[in-house]
Amino acid sequence: MQVAIVHHWFVTRGGGERVAECIASLFPQAEIFTLLVDSRGTPDGLRHRGIHTSFLQKIPLAKSYHRHMMPLYPAATEGLDLRGFDLVISSDSGPIKGVRVDPEAVHICYCHSPMRYLYDGYEAYRAQMDPVTRAAFTLMAGRIRDWDREAAERVNYFIANSRYVADRIHRVYGRESTVIHPPIDLDRAQTSSRPEQHYLCAGRLVGYKRTELMIEACSRLGRTLRIAGTGPEEARLRKTAASGVTFLGELSTEALWREYAECRALLFAADEDFGMVPLEAQACGRPVIAYGVGGSLETVRAGEQVAAGEATGVYFGEQTVDSLIDGILRFEAAESAGAFDPVAIRRWAAGFSTEVFLQRMREFVMSVVPEAESSMALPGTR
Structure with missing residues (x-):
């Protein structure tokens, strides 16, 4: 043919x-x-x-x-x-x-x-x-x-x-x-035996990604945030960012996957049609704190319906700073209780x-x- x-x-x-x-x-x-x-x-x-x-x-x-x-x-x-x-x-x-x-x-x-x-x-x-x-x-x-x-x-x-x-x-x-x-290109996935304590967001810096929510939430909580990617919103976002926020710019593919592997968790605030970034982070064994609508409901396992030890992240319910802060705090409490198994997270991502x-x-x-x-x-x- x-x-x-x-x-x-x-x-x-x-x-x-x-x-x-x-x-x-x-x-x-x-x-x-x-x-x-x-x-x-x-x-x-x-x-x-x-x-x-x-x-x-x-x-x-x-x-x-x-x-x-x-x-x-x-x-x-x-x-x-x-x-x-x-x-x-x-x-x-x-x-x-x-x-x-x-x-x-x-x-x-x-x-x-x-x-x-x-x-x-x-x-x-x-x-x-x-x-x-x-x-x-x-x-x-x-x-x-x-x-x-x-x-x-x-x-x-x-x-x-x-x-x-x-x-x-x-x-x-x-x-x-x-x-x-x-x-998802699992061949590029990396793992870290001792991830860092910072959060990560990755992707194009455009309006609907709602990067400003992640910056403000981390600033209020005193958490460090690394931002991978560039885009038309970058100049505005830099002006509002506190000292704990690092802009990494456009990274090579290898460097981006290394960032996935080393973060505490990925923050994802967009209403996405699917969203490959959360799955790339999960392929590296890292959990995701995601806005619970759209494609994230299909790519992140969270909520009461997930069996013990099989969760890959948590959802927050509204695109607001307060809702994201609540999601981060619930994640940290669950993390302290050992709710996230990197092996189970990678196994979930392998299905994609x-x-x-x-x-x-x-x-x-x-x-x-x-x-x-x-x-x-x-x-x-x-």
Whole structure:
């Protein structure tokens, strides 16, 4: 079969890019398509493979301001030439599900989420914009939303990265989906026999991550906090941070996993669709103090329903400093009582491994397109 793998853009490296890389590893002869590509955002496993791009690649500064290209998404997506492909697998949290494929082709969309800035997060994103940008965004959002819903109708099968996103796909697009959780690269996991006493938060410093809650909570409690990552919120957050907060900047992959292994626990305050960072910390045997909504309910084991010795963290109930402080204090009390077993935490994270993801993806594709088996890499290779 002629197979194409399509991802919205390779501009920054994150969970979506990791998923696209793993899907591509299943189909070593597949061609790769995207709207924009930057060397910094290209996964190592795709660097040797030619990547086809849209006309957005030729627009100056488009890589830096790719989210401002929203009015051009439909034309750029539909302009990708996918004629002649029998199977198209898209990795999408934006517009790329709207690619045009041959009538006989099968299109499987691995959906990280419908575009949050058009649906669930619409008002929150608008509130952060300056008046001119807000007015322009408001004018175009309805048109892009209509196009996105129409594009979803052209997909043959949806895969969701979490039950949380599966519910959103059903609500927004009226489509059912199969849940296959994203892959965690356990090969990079490290462990420490004597973790430090500081807390860690990691990820892009953007508004919805609510990093300011973690800074304020640790400051009030007199706890030390290390922050791994950069982003547009960094300058503002640095101004509010107390002396016990250390900004680490963008770390190498090895350095980030070492931070996971050495922290007392990971703090996670975002309402995430899935959230790979908590699982990466758990892969290193470290517990997580997480906002108890969304993807965290699927990636962190906490609460009374968890058997003794099997908890991997605690939840806090509101995105407020007081609620997070309560979560930290409950965690510390449980920690003192020996509630968190690093071996059990790592065992839980192993259920989200790359091997599990590849097996489930292979089984799903073969269930809907049996003839694709001949185009796949042999099991156990990636």
